[in-house]
Amino acid sequence: MSNQQMTSIAVYNLTLELRVPFTTSFGTYKTMARPFVVVETADGLRGLGEIPTLNNPAYKAEADTPSVLTSLKEFIVPSVARYQADNGPILDIATLQKSYAWIKGAVFAKSGVESALWDILAQRAGQPLWQMWGGTRKKIPVGVSIGGKTIDQVLALAENAVGLGYGRLKVKIWPGFDVQVAEALRTKYPDILLQVDANSAYDLSNWEMLKPLDQFHLLLIEQPLYDDDIVLHSQITSQIKTPICLDESIHSLRDAQTAMTLWRQIGALDRLIINIKPARVSGFAESIEIAQACHANGVRTWVGGMLETSWGKAFNLNFNALTAIELPGDHFSPSGAYFEEDIVTEPLVANRGVYTLGDGVSAGLTVDWDVFERLGTRLHTETLSYRSS
Ligand code: OSB
Numbered sequence: 001m002s003n004q005q006m007t008s009i010a011v012y013n014l015t016l017e018l019r020v021p022f023t024t025s026f027g028t029y030k031t032m033a034r035p036f037v038v039v040e041t042a043d044g045l046r047g048l049g050e051i052p053t054l055n056n057p058a059y060k061a062e063a064d065t066p067s068v069l070t071s072l073k074e075f076i077v078p079s080v081a082r083y084q085a086d087n088g089p090i091l092d093i094a095t096l097q098k099s100y101a102w103i104k105g106a107v108f109a110k111s112g113v114e115s116a117l118w119d120i121l122a123q124r125a126g127q128p129l130w131q132m133w134g135g136t137r138k139k140i141p142v143g144v145s146i147g148g149k150t151i152d153q154v155l156a157l158a159e160n161a162v163g164l165g166y167g168r169l170k171v172k173i174w175p176g177f178d179v180q181v182a183e184a185l186r187t188k189y190p191d192i193l194l195q196v197d198a199n200s201a202y203d204l205s206n207w208e209m210l211k212p213l214d215q216f217h218l219l220l221i222e223q224p225l226y227d228d229d230i231v232l233h234s235q236i237t238s239q240i241k242t243p244i245c246l247d248e249s250i251h252s253l254r255d256a257q258t259a260m261t262l263w264r265q266i267g268a269l270d271r272l273i274i275n276i277k278p279a280r281v282s283g284f285a286e287s288i289e290i291a292q293a294c295h296a297n298g299v300r301t302w303v304g305g306m307l308e309t310s311w312g313k314a315f316n317l318n319f320n321a322l323t324a325i326e327l328p329g330d331h332f333s334p335s336g337a338y339f340e341e342d343i344v345t346e347p348l349v350a351n352r353g354v355y356t357l358g359d360g361v362s363a364g365l366t367v368d369w370d371v372f373e374r375l376g377t378r379l380h381t382e383t384l385s386y387r388s389s
């Protein structure tokens with residue numbers, strides 16, 4: 001027991017090159033600066049947590065690399081160190097969460113430390129993450145997110161994705177690039193599961209432009225309105241048939257409960273869907289609670305992505321083993337591998353649109369630490385002690 005304490009927490013920043021640029025309503029991304037947290041323990045374990053930031057805060061606040069690196073270095077890592085020094089070894093997730101609970105926000109930054117500790121706990125237990133998390137589904141249907149600048153690009157990416165066997169397409173839309181995109185995809189793929197993501201590109205003056213989407217039997221429209229809004233999204237739900245999915249505006253179980261209260265008031269819980277991005281809700285512990293609470297209320301969920309490396313994607317796929325999660329997630333790139341170079345020894349592969357979870361320990365993958373070190377810079381290391389009593 002006393003040899004399981006954390007001995008250090010290091011913060012890395014990796015430079016990752018997307019093979020194909022990714023375009024959303026808020027910008028195009030190609031080179032990503034991506035923080036990782038490495039935790040080491042006295043019993044010789046090393047845990048790795050990815051923080052799937054974007055380079056700037058165009059998606060939402062505190063989801064950008066500079067803010068996450070600052071939160072980790074200035075507040076979160078010192079707070080974990082101080083807590084362990086004062087209270088003894090941090091050996092479980094609840095205690096880790098307690099060690100930085102006083103820090104408001106910083107959900108992405110916190111999630112990286114939590115993921116690294118999950119990796120350590122799974123290694124120590126000799127179990128896959130899906131088992132640690134109570135998952136039982138081993139075959140995970142895989143969806144893709146298509147971010148193209150033109151209809152031709154979108155159709156090319158869709159063709160590639162369908163060719164790779166993926167059975168669910170999500171496409172990025174914005175004002176002037178919406179109904180015609182959905183129509184082009186629906187015409188070409190009459191039966192595929194199809195959904196759209198606006199990343200908060202519409203407002204109260206123009207969201208009604210989305211009403212014609214109702215004719216394309218879409219699974220959902222993701223975050224059409226403001227990134228920080230839940231209330232107005234519930235109000236427009238009564239005026240459109242396609243279910244509304246929240247992404248940006250959900251940070252916690254409490255936010256999900258707020259949404260459920262609002263949608264229940266309009267009698268439309270079946271038209272509320274929640275995208276669970278573990279980093280956006282501070283980690284997998286909160287994600288599990290959200291998945292279970294939504295499922296218990298008839299609200300469907302799915303696992304969102306943030307262009308993670310295979311390491312981050314494998315965590316998300318393990319989480320998708322929970323049967324409470326009903327819809328396919330954003331787990332694979334429509335164009336094959338996401339990055340020019342990834343940080344694991346074996347690529348993730350889905351077969352005919354289904355990823356099969358194995359019995360491998362933790363994420364079920366092996367980190368290629370040589371590649372990790374080559375792509376990354378270690379920015380900060382904190383040595384942890386604790387007071388033995
Ligand atoms: O809104 O879901 C989103 C990527 C970056 C930021 C926000 C989003 C996305 C995606 C990509 O849609 C999902 C993926 O394939 O990882």
Ligand code: MG
Binds near residue numbers: 223
């Ligand atoms: Mg989204």
